[in-house]
Amino acid sequence: MGAQQVAERFAELYGTRPEGVWAAPGRVNLIGEHTDYNDGFVMPFALPHRTVAAVSRRTDGILRLHSADTGGGPAELRLDALAPESDRDWTAYPAGVAWALREAGHAITGADIHLASTVPTGAGLSSSAALEVVVALALNDLYDLGLQRWKLARLCQRAENVYVGAPTGIMDQTASACCEPGHALFLDTRDLSQQQIPFDLAAEGLRLLVVDTQVKHAHSGGEYGKRRAGCEKGAALLGVDALRDIPYTGLDAALARLGDEEEVVRLVRHVVTEDERVERTVALLRAGDTRAIGPVLTEGHASLRDDFRISCPELDLVVDTALAHGALGARMTGGGFGGSAVVLAEATEVDTLTKAVEEAFAAAPFTAPRVFEAVPSPGAHRLL
Numbered sequence: 001m002g003a004q005q006v007a008e009r010f011a012e013l014y015g016t017r018p019e020g021v022w023a024a025p026g027r028v029n030l031i032g033e034h035t036d037y038n039d040g041f042v043m044p045f046a047l048p049h050r051t052v053a054a055v056s057r058r059t060d061g062i063l064r065l066h067s068a069d070t071g072g073g074p075a076e077l078r079l080d081a082l083a084p085e086s087d088r089d090w091t092a093y094p095a096g097v098a099w100a101l102r103e104a105g106h107a108i109t110g111a112d113i114h115l116a117s118t119v120p121t122g123a124g125l126s127s128s129a130a131l132e133v134v135v136a137l138a139l140n141d142l143y144d145l146g147l148q149r150w151k152l153a154r155l156c157q158r159a160e161n162v163y164v165g166a167p168t169g170i171m172d173q174t175a176s177a178c179c180e181p182g183h184a185l186f187l188d189t190r191d192l193s194q195q196q197i198p199f200d201l202a203a204e205g206l207r208l209l210v211v212d213t214q215v216k217h218a219h220s221g222g223e224y225g226k227r228r229a230g231c232e233k234g235a236a237l238l239g240v241d242a243l244r245d246i247p248y249t250g251l252d253a254a255l256a257r258l259g260d261e262e263e264v265v266r267l268v269r270h271v272v273t274e275d276e277r278v279e280r281t282v283a284l285l286r287a288g289d290t291r292a293i294g295p296v297l298t299e300g301h302a303s304l305r306d307d308f309r310i311s312c313p314e315l316d317l318v319v320d321t322a323l324a325h326g327a328l329g330a331r332m333t334g335g336g337f338g339g340s341a342v343v344l345a346e347a348t349e350v351d352t353l354t355k356a357v358e359e360a361f362a363a364a365p366f367t368a369p370r371v372f373e374a375v376p377s378p379g380a381h382r383l384l
Contacts, residue, residue: 003052004384006068006116009068010054010114014056014074016056019055019057020055021053021054022134022383023380024053024129024134024176025047025119025130025380026046026047026129027129027172027175028210028340029042029175030208030293030333032171032274032275033304033334033336034304034336035169036189037228037231038235038271039241039242040189040242040243040244041187041189042189043187043282044179044187045184045185046176046181046376046377047119047374047377049117049120049125050130050134052117055112055135056112057110057143059109061109062077063095063098063111063113065091065094065115067090067115069116069117079099079109084099084162084163092164093128093135095163096132096160097135097139097159098139099163100156100158100159100163101139106145108143111139111142113135115131122216122339123212124338124339125210125340126172126176129156129160129173130176132173132176133153136177137177137380149177149380150174150177150192150194153178154170156173157170157173160173168335170187171189174192174194175379177379178379179376179377179379180376180378183199184196184285195282199290199376206290206291206344207344207346208344208345209350209372209373209374210340210341210371210374212371213312213314214368214370215312216339223310230264231267231271233261234267234268234271238258238268243272246272247272248272251268251272255268270304274303277299277300293328294327294328294329294344297342300331301315301332310336312338314361314366315332315338315341317357317366318343319331319343322341322345325353326349326353327343327345328345329344330343
């Protein structure tokens with residue numbers, strides 16, 4: 001999917017060449033799940049899979065949206081009629097970005113947009129964030145808004161939280177906007193400080209596989225919101241602004257204070273230990289001990305499965321099968337209730353592991369998974 005191809009399709013749809021073509025990637029989260037909305041730490045990196053947008057400005061207050069992945073002609077929306085949670089289709093994501101920019105005082109007067117994507121939807125790889133960020137970057141450039149990447153990410157999060165109605169954290173949009181090739185992004189979601197951590201697996205004879213279980217999930221579903229509300233309840237009961245403020249060394253004491261709030265205890269335990277796992281992973285990577293992060297990833301899966309309770313049989317099967325066939329570590333990634341798992345492995349073991357997972361799914365029987373290598377790739381940028 002090249003820039004020229006997307007530009008040519010734009011010209012077919014709208015009768016003129018676009019003013020530019022932009023791309024924004026999906027992401028995979030190495031470690032740090034459900035910590036972002038608790039002001040904690042996360043560590044994603046960008047995938048080579050991306051959403052590409054050809055865009056031109058309009059001056060009449062009209063937003064026209066078309067996707068190569070859906071049928072029919074362009075959807076046409078009036079900017080002054082955009083309202084939160086008024087749209088339940090895919091168009092809510094790009095329209096929400098335009099709404100958020102205008103709500104923030106930026107004079108967006110319309111746009112023609114054609115989109116094409118290779119980011120798998122419903123796989124926990126941030127297809128929605130890629131869609132939001134590519135539109136935000138295009139409008140930022142075309143309207144000369146001068147917004148920094150972290151600010152664009154914030155506006156995209158607001159679009160998803162308020163306009164779409166999905167209570168997601170800031171990680172996905174920041175990863176899509178700010179990641180660098182060959183690095184994982186160590187992000188403090190409280191102050192949005194970023195550190196690019198070298199993560200060149202190929203140089204060490206390693207690979208990180210993504211296994212898309214083909215089980216779809218949706219962040220706007222009720223279970224995600226329940227987990228977030230439970231975390232907020234835990235913070236309130238413990239008298240802190242967010243669970244980030246509970247130190248790992250004080251976890252046992254904090255859990256004791258929660259008494260018989262069993263569900264809240266589990267959620268708090270996951271978030272506090274997951275923040276510690278992110279910090280441990282960063283320390284290991286900085287020390288050049290990449291193989292040692294494998295058990296940390298596996299610990300994270302157990303916590304997501306047993307404490308946060310957002311895994312599913314397909315994700316557990318990926319992890320169990322991979323570990324039984326020599327993987328260094330494995331965990332589910334993304335919001336949960338389906339989506340994908342990541343597997344850290346020696347490069348020489350990739351074919352064996354892939355075959356074992358595919359055979360295990362066939363025997364279950366589950367829908368055949370999609371397996372591919374995750375290569376740390378560039379964040380959002382202009383192509384043309």
